[in-house]
Amino acid sequence: MINEQDIFQALASVSDPEVPVLSILDLGIVRQVSVHENEVVITITPTYSGCPAMDVIAMNIRMVLLSKGLRSIRIENQLSPAWTTDWMSDDGKKKLKDYGIAPPIRKANQDLGLFEEDAVPCPKCGSKNTEMTSAFGATACKSLYRCKDCLEPFEHFKCH
């Protein structure tokens, strides 16, 4: 009989389709796994309300669990408490940086004032002499930065 630990192990192979270096466990979107006699229930929480990756993630969870021989799988969406980058694993942050995306650098509950921006170190050269070029990037979870020392543009996973 499959147990919760086996399921978590299987979920570690499901990646975020938009940031494939992160698993859904690294991202912190799996809130609960419960195994019942005839059914497995996975509770996930969306990163952003309009994130198109969420439907793909739910489908991939189903595919992986089906391949483990499970037949009755329910995926529940939970909105509250709202997802935060505070739930991202340290391992996940390291993987992001190695991939070239600057990870979130602070707790998400401090709001920035107008025209304020996070001083994000460049993931390529480590310089803190960087500037934000846009608070919005190719996906809802990222903003755009530029390093003023090595001159490389890079993405920052927003503190959310």
Add this chain to the structure above:
Amino acid sequence: MATVQIDNTTFQLLHFTLQWADNALINGHRLSEWCGHGPVLEQDIALSNIALDHIGQARSLYQYAASICNNFDSEIRQQLFASTALNQKISKGELIDEDDLAYLRDAWDFRNTLLVEQPNSDWAFTVARSFYFDTFNFFWLSSLQSSSDSVIAAIAEKSLKEVNYHLRWSSEWIIRLGDGTMESHQRIQDALNDRWSFTGELFQPTEADIAMLSMGVGVDLSRIKQQWLDRIHAVLNEATLIMPTSVWMQEGGKQTRHSEHLGYLLAEMQFMQRAYPNMQW
């Protein structure tokens, strides 16, 4: 004559949820019209991101609204809307979902405010509309986080984190344009003055607003009106702009009476589902 009694509270909850959902969808759709037309790439991407947040929020809200509709007795379900395409589905006994509410309702079943359906016009007009609406949305959601309805509170909590970015974006643009060149200053002031007459309706309570407030579900609109005025004033002050003077305020959208712009917007947004029912891609 035997009539079926509609549970008035649930009926008002449905209208309340649709008012909010329709604001999110229509505002999101309007902003998405900038996709591929932004003045610079970063701003094009910014507006597409913001549009997606609104449409995502609308999806959660329509899912809730659809579940409320589906819980009514079938006889009542057939009387909830005045849209032929949606009623055809309901009269077959089918359950409805978020897509049906977005794509199968006609303009006279939409409850969004007139403000969000106004055309993008130029950059200043888009920024002015967003600034008024984002500021409203920020206080609206802040208040709804403590709603006694747990689904509404959860959607508000989730959405507020995203609306923080929207409000920063539009406030910064107000300041950048207002405190920019003579040309940008004049054009944003004109846009703010022009759009002002659509802001009164945001705080005009409907029957649904009043019913939901009395149950601890909704928002005290007179309280957030003051917060809204204070915030608008502070940002305009920093932007060296002046508060528009009081004018006669437009209203009707929340009561399903819309400007001509909504019809054109829906014609484009709903075309595929109307022309090819149930199509998927």
